[in-house]
Amino acid sequence: MTEPDLFTRLAATHKPDCLLSLDGPLPEAVPDPEELGRTLGSDAVAAYAGACRTIYEDLRRVIGQLSGLLILARLTNKTEMGDLPEMAQCRARWNEAGQRLAALFPPAGLQRHKAQLNGAHVFSGHVIAAARDLRRGSDMDAQLDLMTVQIKRAYAHLEAASAPKAGLQMVDFTHACCACAH
């Protein structure tokens, strides 16, 4: 097999801060449970969607927490992120999400949906692991750069798994400025 030429290599290579530069299945639009439920009218789809909710909410929170902690780590240049009590709670929630994911069996047509949840779990797990090893030094910026890409990737997977009518949504609008009577 011939090597691709320089132009093709450059055009196809992601920048280091591109979230698609990380290995693994890519975030992609997938059929959501609500859509499939309408098509298939299946109890199994409804049960799957119900089981997803807790996992989705856990991952939403894990990603939110990690993002906030990453901002603070970056701005304060402090490495204690991995030792904070919030990180312990985050890790526990991530573990629970992993156990629930392992017990989640998608009906036909929803394997790709589950793969997106898996992706969110895997990449947020990379950030949790990296936080433990975060140490002050010349490479702290490089460590944070990689964690930034990983958390963006985790979010992209979770966003791909969103299905508002099935209760899988990023923002709780219940009491937001827009929460009018509809």
Place this chain on the structure above:
Amino acid sequence: MADYSIWVLEYCYVSKYHKSGVLYGAHNQGYVKLPYCYVVIKGRDHVAMVDVGYNDKAYGKVLGDRFGVENWRDPKAVLAEIGLSPADVDTCFISHAHFDHFGNVEDFPKAKFYIQEREISKWVWAMSLPDRMRWMMVAVDPGDIVRGVGLAAEKRLVTVDGAMEDVLPGIDLHSAPDSHTWGSMWVTVRNDGQKQSQDAWVLAGDLVYQFDNLKSSGAVVDVDTMYTPVGLAVGSQTNLILATEEMMSQVGYEARRVIPIHEEGLRDAFPSRISKDGLRVTEICLADGENSKVA
């Protein structure tokens, strides 16, 4: 002499919003129109904004379908009404992290963003709480925080701990901890550049939704008028009232100088016009030499 021009730009609206959300305790009093706006502050050397709205790609369908948010327009179209583009904006003050204020940072590629440190740190804490306390996480999108991580990596995010004077010349930031949100912030423009300004404007974020929050009937406590806080507070209504008092003191208790951004009544207090997209452009004040954008 005025250093800055200030405009309030509507970027979408809710036609029927329950009044009790706007005004604490106003139950069964019907609905009001709730415009969604951001503020542009234009000086000789800087173009700043208070809040950046939300991104319709991410939220538009849900908001439109479920909550009646109408007529969202891209910042490119909205800012063009005053002759600017998002790339002209060099500074954004984020009053708080709710999605409709912090949800569109990507459309402002050259801006540096200022937010209260407490708004981030308490969010991290709230996210760690059990599900039964989930109410405290309302209206914040983790995606906005994720985008904040990117801004921090690019050194375009500044967290502020409390008040900050002259963040730009004549512009101050003030914090209202544990009020509407954990680390809400308002922006004061001293338009004459003086420390004891006679020409100050307060850009209130969501600490004040409408003029009624500044001046509503005080009959219940036997006074003419009183402050009434907004309906939504993850902190306390007491802290909202205390922040309101401080804002009002900064403008010599001239209520029209405290600018609420969910207020349809701005049209009665300031010159304004409706854009071709059906959104209001309100001109709060003009810098020396600046031409009106609503005439």
